[in-house]
Amino acid sequence: MAEVEETLKRIQTQKGVQGIIIVTAEGIPIRSTLDNASTVQYAGLIQQLVMKARVTVREMDPQNDLTFLRIRSKKNEIMIAPDKDYFLIVIQNPTD
């Protein structure tokens, strides 16, 4: 438990990090540093995207698997670390 807290805190204190969300594979947010509405939105949308990305990678080569997903937008970058049961989502505003 304490290690988890520590890890999250370490990530949170990195430069430019706007929010962290931990979501289950079904899309239920477990832990979040953002408000509830945004959390739910991110969780729902990103879960679908990760599913799609995973299927894409698998279809190209069945031995392959998705390890990381980065979405760069004009305003920030959404980084998603997927796993079998959970995802870790971090929204960062990279330094210009």
Next chain:
Amino acid sequence: MEIVYVYARRRCDFGRPCNFSDRPAELHVDVLPDPALAADFVRRDPCDVAVQCAQEMSEHEVNTERFESEARGINHVEGGWPKDINPQEMEQTIRFRKKVEKDENYLNTVMQLGTLMEHCIKQNNAIDIYQEYFEDEEEMVDSRERPSAKTINVFRDPNEVKRTATSLSWHPDGSRKLAIAYSCLEFQRAAKNMSFDSYIWDIENPSCPEMTLKPASPLVCLEYNPKDSHILLGGSYNGQIGYWDTRKGSQPVETSAIEHGHRDPVYKAIWLQSKTGTDTFSASTDGQVLWWDIRKMSEPTERLVLDLGRKGNLDNALGAISLEFESTMPTKFMVGTEQGLVVSCNRKAKTPAEKIVCTYSGHHGPIYALQRNPFFPKNFLTVADWTARIWSEDIKESSIMWTKYHMSYLMDGCWSPVRPSVFFTVKMDGTLDVWDYLFKHNDPTLSLKVCDEGLFSLRVQDSGALLACGSQLGTATLLEVSPDLSTMQRNEKALATAMFERETKREKILEARQREMRVKERSRSEQSKEDEGRDTDAGDESAEQLLARAERDFFEIVGAELKKRELEAGQEQIGAEECLPLQVKDVCDEEDR
């Protein structure tokens, strides 16, 4: 050898019921093989026979009815929770979360993902991997790609009875919307059940219009207010002007009274530049140009009768078909008439007689489009009969440049708002022409057949890349032009300035020449009259004297033309000029014969 078997029946036996009976087979003919016949044939070896074992297929074209689609949003609510937990209950959700957090799998996973994530975050902070290198350098657009335009969307008139799309207007901010006025311009041809509505379309959604405008009579022209994008001005077929507010619904907010309006369809109505943003003026073929303030539509604020005799006589007035107003020159405006004259007027004149400043003649038919070049306001484009002409304000006798005579009528045209030498025209045979005058004078740079019926109206969006054209059956097509026609090239402004100045100078010289020749003619004819008076044998000119005079005249004309040619050859710089006055060549050719 013919084998024939004859059945015979008596006429009276016809129609009798059949009586079938059995009997053994009978041999009628026995043809035995005759080897002598083989001499007529040649044995072929090998035989080449094509055999295919495939499915038999046939081609058939099917075109379905247009698929109407609508975009709707869906509201998502929180889901994914296991069945026994109610997402609304805070307690249950918190309990679930706490349970997950104690799970060992969770702990391990989060540790792993955390390290991975940290790595990427640090990466981001170290270097911006998406940095644009060489951002400041200008893109060398040196592409030799051919100009092209492609259709993006087609907006069809949803009514059964199709009307012509007579006027288009783009929404002033962002141009996501297009307002189209529909009416039937053919005299008394409008069907009884023809709808009067005009529509505002969202360009992303061609299946149904975003908003309907319901006037009392079909709208012939429609314009968005450039200052306030919710207000539209419409001129209708019965001479009324009305204005709509898109926030207030489909009915016009106010319309002009019929007695004080126009007596013919209002062909063009434009918004004026004013502090209140409510001034407009309109023109119609009844010969009047009326000014209105939309706050009080019951009667016009000012009236001008297009009578060239400056007497304000309506019977002599010229019918107006197009209007032109440039906000950079607020006191002047121009009117294009049905008779082919462009009348330039001054708004601030003291007396109505002084309002009409001058006219430009040169067209043979009604002037359907009139627009000043947005970069060079002294030059304007007119589209009428079978040509499009470019004029300079200073030269009143003729246009400085013109296109050749086309096979079909030109109906509308406009300049490109981003390139000073590019303009577009549409024709009655359904083609859209893009002219780049710095590139080629004789032919359009790009000519596209947009639809089978005639195209009636054309409007370019402010970005210069999109344009919409409306056809006779109410179909508006949205086209996108290739980037080399919608971005300004290097030196384009300087080259275009040089071109316009050169043409203007040429016309001035030609005019001066003409005047000189006329003066010479007049003085010569006066002199010859005096000579004849002095001649004792008046009327006894012998054939030789006549011939001598004819020869003298001929040589004088040839000499004058040659001199003119030399002058022009000296003026020519860049670009071929094929629009040399054809009279010069023709005269010389005739005399050479």
